[in-house]
Amino acid sequence: KAGVTQTPRYLIKTRGQQVTLSCSPISGHRSVSWYQQTPGQGLQFLFEYFSETQRNKGNFPGRFSGRQFSNSRSEMNVSTLELGDSALYLCASSLAGAQGNTIYFGEGSWLTVV
Amino acid sequence: QKEVEQDPGPLSVPEGAIVSLNCTYSNSAFQYFMWYRQYSRKGPELLMYTYSSGNKEDGRFTAQVDKSSKYISLFIRDSQPSDSATYLCAMSPTGGSYIPTFGRGTSLIVHP
Numbered sequence: 001k002a003g004v005t006q007t008p009r010y011l012i013k014t015r016g017q018q019v020t021l022s023c024s025p026i027s028g029h030r031s032v033s034w035y036q037q038t039p040g041q042g043l044q045f046l047f048e049y050f051s052e053t054q055r056n057k058g059n060f061p062g063r064f065s066g067r068q069f070s071n072s073r074s075e076m077n078v079s080t081l082e083l084g085d086s087a088l089y090l091c092a093s094s095l096a097g098a099q100g101n102t103i104y105f106g107e108g109s110w111l112t113v114v
Numbered sequence: 115q116k117e118v119e120q121d122p123g124p125l126s127v128p129e130g131a132i133v134s135l136n137c138t139y140s141n142s143a144f145q146y147f148m149w150y151r152q153y154s155r156k157g158p159e160l161l162m163y164t165y166s167s168g169n170k171e172d173g174r175f176t177a178q179v180d181k182s183s184k185y186i187s188l189f190i191r192d193s194q195p196s197d198s199a200t201y202l203c204a205m206s207p208t209g210g211s212y213i214p215t216f217g218r219g220t221s222l223i224v225h226p
Binding site: 004033035041042043044045048056058090092102103104105106107108110 | 150155156157158159160163202213214215216217218219
């Protein structure tokens with residue numbers, strides 16, 4: 001079956017702009033989570049959505065937001081981009097987002113802020 | 115101190131060597147332990163998943179958990195150049211948020 005699909009794969013934005021990243025989870029998966037990965041900080045959890053509701057949230061400023069649609073597809077938005085937002089943004093899906101559920105990652109969206 | 119510590123490497127070994135990758139952690143509530151492999155410019159993929167203490171083997175890979183020492187390991191036998199990747203450990207507690215906490219990853223290079 002198809003894996004987690006993220007679009008776009010690569011993008012370049014200017015400081016102050018905003019960006020929207022999209023994620024299609026594995027069919028049947030209802031939990032979608034987002035992570036930011038940088039060489040300095042590693043993989044950091046942004047937020048998790050389940051049945052269109054944000055269920056868990058990491059320690060990121062309010063410029064980072066997300067949503068989930070009724071078909072489980074998710075988007076994340078970063079407003080007022082800063083140079084430090086340059087990172088690989090990873091989406092992961094799991095069946096129900098519960099203990100013991102494997103999470104599967106997409107290929108990621110590479111964001112460069114200039 | 116970060117909850118999960120992992121040496122970033124790089125760790126360079128010759129083909130055929132036994133590789134040991136390790137993580138230490140501070141949260142005694144962690145019960146689920148995972149290892150992910152991430153190739154360059156790709157997303158992480160799950161390699162091994164263990165619950166509580168003990169060993170788990172899958173082909174050339176063995177995951178080991180020592181909860182008394184708060185130390186987990188991933189062993190790779192007969193390492194291959196195709197094993198060259200970044201290996202991330204991750205762990206989560208029982209109850210509460212299941213969201214795993216990741217180590218920063220160890221870069222492994224297996225040279226022919």
